Amino acid sequence: MNRLYAISVLTLGYYAVSSRYELPATWFAGITSTLALLLLASASPKAEPNSLPIVNSRVPWIGNALAFARTPVDFLKDCKARYGTAYKFLAGGKYVVVLSSPTTIFNFLQNSAKAMDVVEFQLIGIITGINRLRMPYLYSVVEDKALMAFAHGMTRRTYVQTAMSFNLDLQTRLLHHIGDQPEVTVSLLEFVQKAIYSSNSVALLGPHFDIDVFDDFMKFDKGIPSILRRIPFLNRRGLQGREKVVAKLSEYIQRRWRDEDGGYLEGASDVISAVFRELRAAEMTHMEAVRIFNGFLWGSHTNHMRTTFWVMAYILTDKDVFRRIEAEIRSALADKFSDINTFLNMDPGTLDGPDFNLLTSAVTEVLRLTALPASFREVLRDTVVAGDGGESIFLKKGEIVTADVRGMHLDPAVYDDPDTFKVDRFLNEEGIYRHPNERTFAVFGGGSHMCKGRYYAIHATRVFVILCFHLFDMTPVSVNGSTVDLPQADHTTLAPVIRTTEKLWISLRRRQGVLVG
Ligand code: HEM
Structure with missing residues (x-):
């Protein structure tokens, strides 16, 4: 039932939102996945024990993707007011961790452990017209x-x-x-x-x-x-x-x-x-x-x-x-x-x-x-x-x-x-x-x-x-x-x-x- 609900929201939401708004990089791949993929997708990821608060959402898998898509600037502002300077939200089957204090942003961007890398390259393929496999x-x-x-x-x-x-x-x-x-x-x-x-x-x-x-x-x-x-x-x-x-x-x-x-x-x-x-x-x-x-x-x-x-x-x-x-x-x-x-x-x-x-x-x-x-x-x-x-x-x-x-x-x-x-x-x-x-x-x-x-x-x-x-x-x-x-x-x-x-x-x-x- 949850899955069906998710599909309906995704379909309606996608067409409503996509005609007006730019889809941000982080969850673009998720939102553009086919409905078949959604049906086949395994259960929504469970929140791991983690110190971060998770933004409320009633929609499995999609999570807060549509709210984020509608007005990302306002969405992030509201979330910061409610959840503080470090929290995460679900968007298209993935968690997006948002950091907004000077210390956390600095430590994250330094990435001294080299445990993170840019994700945009998948999007560069779409923007530039290069085969994504390459x-x-x-x-x-x-x-x-x-x-x-x-x-x-x-x-x-x-x-x-x-x-x-x-x-x-x-x-x-x-x-x-x-x-x-x-x-x-x-x-x-x-x-x-x-x-x-x-x-x-x-x-x-x-x-x-x-x-x-x-x-x-x-x-x-x-x-x-x-x-x-x-x-x-x-x-x-x-x-x-x-x-x-x-x-x-x-x-x-x-x-x-x-x-x-x-x-x-x-x-x-x-x-x-x-x-x-x-x-x-x-x-x-x-x-x-x-x-x-x-x-x-x-x-x-x-x-x-x-x-x-x-x-x-x-x-x-x-x-x-x-x-x-x-x-x-x-x-x-x-x-x-x-x-x-x-x-x-x-x-x-x-x-x-x-x-x-x-x-x-x-x-x-x-x-x-x-x-x-x-x-x-x-x-x-x-x-x-x-x-x-x-x-x-x-x-x-x-x-x-x-x-x-x-x-x-x-x-x-x-x-x-x-x-x-x-x-x-x-x-x-x-x-x-x-x-x-x-x-x-x-x-x-x-x-x-x-x-x-x-x-x-x-x-x-x-x-x-x-x-x-x-x-x-x-x-x-x-x-x-x-x-x-x-x-x-x-x-x-x-x-x-x-x-x-x-x-x-x-x-x-x-x-x-x-x-x-
Ligand atoms: C005021 C105008 C500009 C702003 C606000 C801006 C902002 C940014 C931001 C936020 C990033 C991403 C950094 C990150 O992922 O942590 C970036 C990356 C980059 N920008 Fe700019 N940029 C500006 C102008 C320019 C100009 C004029 C050039 C080239 C002449 C340029 C070349 C680049 C390059 C090559 C990267 C990729 C860096 C990397 O991934 O290593 N930018 N820029």
Whole structure:
């Protein structure tokens, strides 16, 4: 009877939810299993003796999967309020352990016992269009080789080349949007997306990659939820976009790959050549390498775009913050850099100096407010994570574990008045930026899988804001009744950076008399 009940709920729930919401990684496999599999499935897993509370659920096997799918952000918030900073819930036959205190998140992400590994590689197969049977091998290449190359090429010291290419390209892109007109009204999200996609592509792939494929990239990006759910027809647009991007990348690599000097992509950044060299050296086809590469690029663009959008939106919709950031940027550019070219060619470390303290604090604060759980690991063998009081939290083989970073970042015990955007939260009394403690700030994940592009992303986000203030006078404007306040966050999807479905329009007026590079 329970089984029949489960099937009915699963079927109805799946169609109701799947048409509207993105299915998060952790239980996607379970929810998309066939009904036959459900019928054959052995009894729902029993909770092992474990110190963790288990979220209430009346539905066997499925557990809380649908509640989680409906509004994952709210689900995690409610569970934290009821069960504390370490608990687990059942979703599609598996337990998902959720940790949200600084100590548990830190210990989990460090994963010093190496008893956990990423689960996303199963999903990478679906996103990239690679046969899932090939993914265990291909992901081992990604993890052991390609990500290592990425990490080496994107350290504080080595990301300079990529950062400078981004700076120089971005100014042209921003000016291109306004063209010869004195003033234009643009959707902030679309404006940011196009500029970041283009300049990121140039910074990473060099001048020979055809960025006209932007519209196809956005179809792919928007279509990811339905691609993940493999919903016939609904996923078609996203798949078409992906295949066009893949075709462009394939053609670009075939034309621009050079075998000399160990192999490199002509015009691309060193880091990208190094990553592709590792993929080529492994036992995979050209198209498998291209598809993996496309997955890398998609992840790099999409998080970067969203973060930049939110940073701009928070600044533009708060008059006091706007005035202070504008004053900091314009005075730094006027006093410290003889012209904009000097700024664009600077050592990226300059932005970490005293001239942009407030902007750096603003970016950190926006990251704190907009980061969602993104680090999902599968427990490979029974292990323990030390809890807040030094107690052992038992993790069982097969369980999925995640860090609810939003739960931590919005916890009043961790951050004072946590829901409020405080632009100077990360400044000390002298107004100097202080990087948050790594135990209480985890927007880029942690441990060996920490985001490899974090220095570059923070740098490029700040350059975007600086160039906008240098080139334009900006004001939010209402178009057909649209908001001029901060857009509402969308609580129905999980991704490293929260989304919005509301549009914020801004007017851009070209500043008279400013120098362009
Ligand atoms: C502000 C924008 C960004 C945010 C918030 C962000 C966040 C994240 C998060 C949360 C992870 C998962 C970490 C984990 O599993 O513990 C990740 C992984 C990764 N990110 Fe980012 N990211 C951003 C921008 C970028 C950019 C611009 C690049 C490349 C240029 C990049 C490259 C990567 C790579 C390669 C990984 C995989 C790391 C691994 O599994 O070892 N990211 N990112």
